[in-house]
Amino acid sequence: MAKTNSKSVLVLHGPNLNLLGLREPDHYGNNTLDDINAQLKARASEANVALESFQSNSEVELIQKLHELATSKVDYIIINPAAFTHTSVALRDALSAIKIPFVEVHLSNIYARESFRQHSYFSDIAVGVISGLGAQGYLLALDFAINKITH
Numbered sequence: 001m002a003k004t005n006s007k008s009v010l011v012l013h014g015p016n017l018n019l020l021g022l023r024e025p026d027h028y029g030n031n032t033l034d035d036i037n038a039q040l041k042a043r044a045s046e047a048n049v050a051l052e053s054f055q056s057n058s059e060v061e062l063i064q065k066l067h068e069l070a071t072s073k074v075d076y077i078i079i080n081p082a083a084f085t086h087t088s089v090a091l092r093d094a095l096s097a098i099k100i101p102f103v104e105v106h107l108s109n110i111y112a113r114e115s116f117r118q119h120s121y122f123s124d125i126a127v128g129v130i131s132g133l134g135a136q137g138y139l140l141a142l143d144f145a146i147n148k149i150t151h
């Protein structure tokens with residue numbers, strides 16, 4: 001994470017989101033993860049906020065990335081835990097431990113899908129949740145985070 005700017009945001013993407021663009025476009029749209037990350041980076045730089053995006057298919061790597069934040073300065077997290085949304089107490093506990101505010105984002109509306117997707121281990125400890133607005137949801141979450149950390 002660049003330290004040149006005074007404020008910073010980490011965007012975490014969970015498993016299978018590396019396949020965006022190819023993966024079930026009816027649910028997840030046509031943008032690739034690189035497209036989304038580039039849009040987020042551009043929006044953050046306009047606001048002079050540093051932004052790092054990190055995707056992993058591994059629960060362990062995502063947890064380790066969060067643990068690193070204990071010693072690096074990140075002001076806000078935007079996370080799409082993907083399938084771990086519905087399964088991972090461990091990832092939830094890592095977010096609780098580091099006490100950095102976060103917004104939970106889902107491309108699809110998880111409440112309009114299978115019942116197993118309608119429970120999130122993250123929503124009750126998130127500042128807020130954006131679900132169903134596609135790639136724009138990440139940008140809205142970033143605008144919210146920027147407003148919080150720069151005002």
Ligand code: DQA
Pocket residue numbers: 015016017080081082083084085105106107108109110117
């Ligand atoms: C998702 C929804 C999850 O249920 C699913 O497992 C994903 C993506 C979304 O962005 O809509 O991988 O988090």
